[in-house]
Amino acid sequence: MEFAEDALAVLRAHHWPGNLVEFNQVISRIIGATETRVITAAQLPLRLHDLKHWPSLANYLAGQEKEYIAKVLHASHGDKARAAKLLGVDVGRLG
Numbered sequence: 001m002e003f004a005e006d007a008l009a010v011l012r013a014h015h016w017p018g019n020l021v022e023f024n025q026v027i028s029r030i031i032g033a034t035e036t037r038v039i040t041a042a043q044l045p046l047r048l049h050d051l052k053h054w055p056s057l058a059n060y061l062a063g064q065e066k067e068y069i070a071k072v073l074h075a076s077h078g079d080k081a082r083a084a085k086l087l088g089v090d091v092g093r094l095g
Contacts, residue, residue: 001037001038002037002039003038007040007041007044009041010041010044010048010049011044013050014048016048026045027039069083
C-alpha cells in the first residue's frame with residue numbers, strides 16, 4: 001500500500017488529531033475498504049482537509065452512494081438485477 005501525492009500533502013499539512021493507534025486504525029479501515037494499492041486524499045477523514053476543500057453535500061452523498069452500490073454489486077457477484085433489487089432501485093441505475 002502506498003499514499004498518493006495528494007494524500008501525502010494532506011498528511012503533511014496537518015497534525016494528526018489523535019494518537020498513533022488511531023492513525024493505524026484509520027489507515028487499516030481505508031486499506032480494508034479499497035481495492036487499489038494507493039490511498040488518496042479523498043479516502044482520508046474530512047477533518048484532515050481544509051474546509052475550503054470539503055465537497056458539497058451533494059458531491060459527498062453521491063460519492064457515498066457510488067461506494068455503497070459498488071459494495072452491493074461486489075457482494076452480489078456482479079449480478080446487477082439482484083443488486084438493484086437489494087438496493088430498491090431500477091437496474092438501469094447501476095449502469
